[in-house]
Amino acid sequence: ETGVTQTPRHLVMGMTNKKSLKCEQHLGHNAMYWYKQSAKKPLELMFVYNFKEQTENNSVPSRFSPECPNSSHLFLHLHTLQPEDSALYLCASSPWGDIAKNIQYFGAGTRLSVL
Amino acid sequence: AQKVTQAQTEISVVEKEDVTLDCVYETRDTTYYLFWYKQPPSGELVFLIRRNSFDEQNEISGRYSWNFQKSTSSFNFTITASQVVDSAVYFCALSEASTFTTNFGNEKLTFGTGTRLTIIP
Numbered sequence: 001e002t003g004v005t006q007t008p009r010h011l012v013m014g015m016t017n018k019k020s021l022k023c024e025q026h027l028g029h030n031a032m033y034w035y036k037q038s039a040k041k042p043l044e045l046m047f048v049y050n051f052k053e054q055t056e057n058n059s060v061p062s063r064f065s066p067e068c069p070n071s072s073h074l075f076l077h078l079h080t081l082q083p084e085d086s087a088l089y090l091c092a093s094s095p096w097g098d099i100a101k102n103i104q105y106f107g108a109g110t111r112l113s114v115l
Numbered sequence: 116a117q118k119v120t121q122a123q124t125e126i127s128v129v130e131k132e133d134v135t136l137d138c139v140y141e142t143r144d145t146t147y148y149l150f151w152y153k154q155p156p157s158g159e160l161v162f163l164i165r166r167n168s169f170d171e172q173n174e175i176s177g178r179y180s181w182n183f184q185k186s187t188s189s190f191n192f193t194i195t196a197s198q199v200v201d202s203a204v205y206f207c208a209l210s211e212a213s214t215f216t217t218n219f220g221n222e223k224l225t226f227g228t229g230t231r232l233t234i235i236p
Contacts, residue, residue: 002159009158042119043206043226088158104224106152106160 003027006091006107013081014115021076021110023091030096032074033104034066037088049074050096081114088112117142119209121227128197129235136192136230138207144168146212149183149190150224154204166190197234204229 004025013019025032034046048056049068063085065077074091088111092104118141128134140149151163164174166183174181178195194201207227 002161004159040228042228043224045223090158090160092160103150103162103165105162108157108159111158 002105002107004091004093004105004107006089006110008110009108010111010113012113012115013078015081015083017081018077018079020078021089021091021112023074023076023107025072025074025091025093025105025107027093027105028095029093029105030071031094032068032071033092033094034074034076035090035092035106037090037109043090047076078112081112083114086112086114117144117147117209117211117225119207119225119227121205121207121230123230124228125231125233127233127235130199131196133193133195134197134232136194136205136207136232138190138192138227140188140190140207140209142188142209142211144211144213148210148212150206150208150210151181151190151192152206152208154206154229156203160206163192194232199234199236202232202234204231 007022011019030051032049036044036046045058046060047054047066052068052070063080067075067077076089088109090109091107094104095101120139123137126134147168149166152160153163154160164181171183171185180193182191190207206229208224210224
C-alpha cells in the first residue's frame with residue numbers, strides 16, 4: 001500500500017467514449033503527477049500539478065484533460081481516444097519544495113484499452 | 116540531456132541465486148539523484164532507494180544492495196538469495212537538481228525502460 005489509490009484498475013473504452021480516471025493520495029503531499037507507461041518504453045510524464053495548479057504539460061494531446069480540484073485528488077478525463085493510447089496510466093504524488101525529501105510515490109495504475 | 120539505460124531487458128534466475136540489475140546514467144549536472152523502483156505484477160511502482168550524487172557509499176538493506184560508481188556512471192542493484200516474491204520489473208531513474216529548480220520545486224524523473232526479473236522456484 002503506497003498511499004496512492006487509483007480507480008478504476010481496468011478500463012475498456014471505445015474511441016467515441018468519454019471516461020475519467022481518478023487518483024487519490026493520503027500522504028499529505030502537494031504535488032501530483034500523471035504518467036503513461038507503454039510496453040517497451042520508459043515512463044512518460046504527462047502532467048504535473050502543484051497545489052492544484054498545473055505546472056507541466058508534456059505536449060500531451062488535448063484528448064487527455066487533467067483536473068486537480070485539491071491537493072489530494074487528481075483526475076484524467078479521456079475523450080475520443082485512439083488505440084495507441086492504450087497503456088497503463090500511473091498517478092504519483094510527492095512533497096513539494098524540499099529536494100531532500102522529494103520522492104514520488106505511485107499508485108497501481110489504470111490499465112486502459114481503447115478499442 | 117539526462118538519460119538512463121537499463122540494458123538488461125529480461126533476466127531469469129533460479130531461486131536463491133544472486134542477481135545484479137545494471138543501470139547506467141548520463142547527466143551534465145553535478146548534483147543529481149538516482150532511484151530504484153520495483154513494479155510487481157499488481158502494477159504500482161514501489162520506491163526502493165534514493166541516492167544523491169555526493170554520497171557514493173554503497174547501501175545494503177536486507178537482501179538488497181546498491182553499488183554507486185560515479186566513475187562509470189552506474190548505479191547497480193543486487194538482490195542476494197533471490198526469492199519468488201522478487202519477481203517484478205525494476206526501474207532505475209534519475210533526476211537532476213537543476214530541473215528541480217526550473218520545475219517549480221518538483222523533481223523531474225527520467226526512467227529507464229526497466230528490467231523484468233523472473234525468479235524461478
